[in-house]
Amino acid sequence: MRVAVVGGGLGGLAAARTLRSAGVDVHVFEASPRAGGVLGTSSSDGYVREHAASSFLGGPARGALALCKELGVAVERASPKARRRWIYIDGKLRALPQDPVSLVRSDLLTWRGKLDLLREPFRPSQPAANGDESVYDFAARRLGAEAARAIVAPFVTGVYAADAHDISLEAGFPRLAALEAHGGLARGLARQAALGVFGKVVSLASGRRRSDGTERGLWAPVGGLGALVAALAADLGDRVHAGAPVARIEPGAGGVRLVLGGSSGASLPGDTWDGAVLAIPAEDAGGVVAVPGLGARMAGFHRAPAAIVYLGYREEDVPRARDGFGALVALGEDVRVLGIVFESVVWSRRAPAGHVLLRCIFGGGRDPAAAGLDDAALIAQATRDAGVIVGAAGTPAHASVVRWKRGVAQYGLGHRERVRAAVTAARTHRIALAGADYMGPGLNDLCTDTARILDEVRAW
Ligand SMILES: Cc1cc2nc3c(=O)[nH]c(=O)nc-3n(C[C@H](O)[C@H](O)[C@H](O)COP(=O)(O)OP(=O)(O)OC[C@H]3O[C@@H](n4cnc5c(N)ncnc54)[C@H](O)[C@@H]3O)c2cc1C
CATH class of the missing domain: 1.10.3110.10 (protoporphyrinogen ix oxidase, domain 3)
Structure with a gap:
């Protein structure tokens, strides 16, 4: 069985690993020069910035923590201080009762x-x-x-x-x-x-409820999720083809044909496959799959844009961000940030000594227009909101922005039925749907969903 995985985010990479373990001859085609999709970690001014997800819960048994352990990726549990959570509501920061x-x-x-x-x-x-x-x-x-x-x-x-x-x-x-x-x-x-x-x-x-013996609490790879992406890509080796955008997937007799875009096609392993796993954002997939009816169904899914503003401060300048996971903002407050994670309180070595790193989330389905502001406007808004919510004072020592046009998958009313219809339509043409748009957007969801994808492939 030869299967092409289209899209090298965590959804595609994790599916490819599961398929390969089951003996499938699998190759991953990723449009951008590096695998990982929205996941990645970078450093700036001594601050460690996650590009999207920053953590996952310990369960379930075949979730992201298990994947890290299988790949030998060192992990750490969130600081006990992260158990405390704050809600910004009616103009005040209030503790969530435990x-x-x-x-x-x-x-x-x-x-x-x-x-x-x-x-x-x-x-x-x-x-x-x-x-x-x-x-x-x-x-x-x-x-x-x-x-x-x-x-x-x-x-x-x-x-x-x-x-x-x-x-x-x-x-x-x-x-x-x-x-x-x-x-x-x-x-x-x-x-x-x-x-x-x-x-x-x-x-x-x-996520602290675990009656099945699996690990409790919040986890992340030491140094960030970039380590998980790198380990997955290394594990799959030359089966991952980065810089290889797929322009078209055409169903054929007993399989599919892939048409690559760009100029990267020469050294790729053939164009006909027994089937494909489609692991790109559903909104982009409509133009890629040449299957009547399926493209229109894919347009019914949506990932809202998101922007993360990272702000670094001296500890003494942020009096209310020393304890806790972070603060979530209730609807209707006079700030634009959706939430602020006290990143360097939760994880070790994310900020230079004596400094704190705040991860300020903007956009999403709640305020998509915010993700479209330019960097200067976003940083100004984040600085203002951090002042209001956690008392951040003065000019931040570090400020930077990471943004995604296709950010967080939105599961609106009727989502289950849309998924059922799209999965069924794709299956007819030996295409399995993977990634954040369908069975759950979290890292654990993507990892556990690989069992379903393997079943789909086996049923072809
Ligand atoms: C700001 C933010 C914070 C988050 N925080 C958390 C968190 O703390 N915990 C958690 O569990 N989850 C979190 N998530 C969710 C999680 O990170 C994502 O749902 C998940 O990483 C998406 O993976 P994916 O593989 O489905 O999609 P993507 O990562 O988007 O990967 C899709 C890939 O397909 C590629 N592609 C697109 N078109 C083509 C084409 N034509 N040919 C080939 N390749 C193509 C893209 O280049 C991309 O690499 C967060 C997400 C965001 C945006």
Whole structure:
């Protein structure tokens, strides 16, 4: 079996590795000069900058942590300080409660909001009228309007850079949807362990729930995710063809034909294949696959643009960014940044001694126009917002921008059905769909999805 993987981001590379391990003769075609897609790490002024993802949760068993270990990539667990999380809401930075006691003391919700939250187990679960529901509507219905606004919506922004009104519960947060299907959050979680309702919701959200023996907590390769990309590319060796954009995938009898763009075709291993794994952003795939009907389906998926502004400060100039993972911003606040990660608090050796590195996220589905601002405007906005939220003072010692036109995959209402239809249409032509647009955008999702892709290929 000879399979071409089109797109050398983590989705394509991880799929290629799984296929090769199963004995498939696989080659990866990547348009840009280097593999990794949005993932990568670079240094500037002594600050270490992740270009997109910066971490992943310890589970599941065949997730990103397992892949790092298989490849011999050294990993580190996030600092214990990262357990603390902040929400910027109503003009103030407030701690996210970690347990029922801190919930009672918290100023994140009013007493009415706290009581609403505690009533969750007594609310009957009900399937959404049209089969799908936004995360915001679900949270407001089950946990109350205050918890939806102050806890759930900022958390959704942290994962999808999106407004929680726009994200499908069943596609974006399938574990929550499954709990609802089993009688509600508390009832579902009560089956798994005997902690309080709120503690379990927070644990689920922060990934510290692990009843299956896999690793807990937040992880990253030592020095950044560039190390994982480099190890994957080295593992696949001369099967990765960088600087090889695929212009067209044409279905043929018992396989597909690849037409390469650019001038890189001469030394590539043939143009006919038993099938292809399509691992490029779905919005770009429409123009590449010459399959009637499939291109139009691909246009139904969307990755929102994103920009990361990195700001470096002297420690003493950022008094409120010394403890915690970072701050997420609630909807409707008078700042434009979606969230600020205290990168050098969470990970070791990310900033020069005596300095802190802030990772400020802009754009996404919540504010796509922000990702289109020029560097100077973005840095000015980030500096202002960091001043408002974490008290950053003076001119940053470092400021730089990383931006992506195709940034964070957005799983809107009806996403599951769109995926099912696109996967089925592609399968008919021996094309398997991979990458962040379909089964989950996180690094763990991409790694675990490789088992499904192998099944697709075996079924051809
Ligand atoms: C700002 C940001 C922060 C994030 N943070 C996290 C996080 O902390 N944790 C987490 O788990 N996830 C995070 N994510 C999500 C995660 O990084 C991405 O979903 C994932 O890396 C996408 O991988 P991919 O392979 O699907 O796509 P990509 O990385 O986009 O790769 C697609 C590849 O296809 C190539 N390509 C395109 N067209 C062609 C063509 N015609 N021929 C050949 N090649 C082509 C592109 O050059 C690219 O290399 C974040 C994403 C962003 C943008």
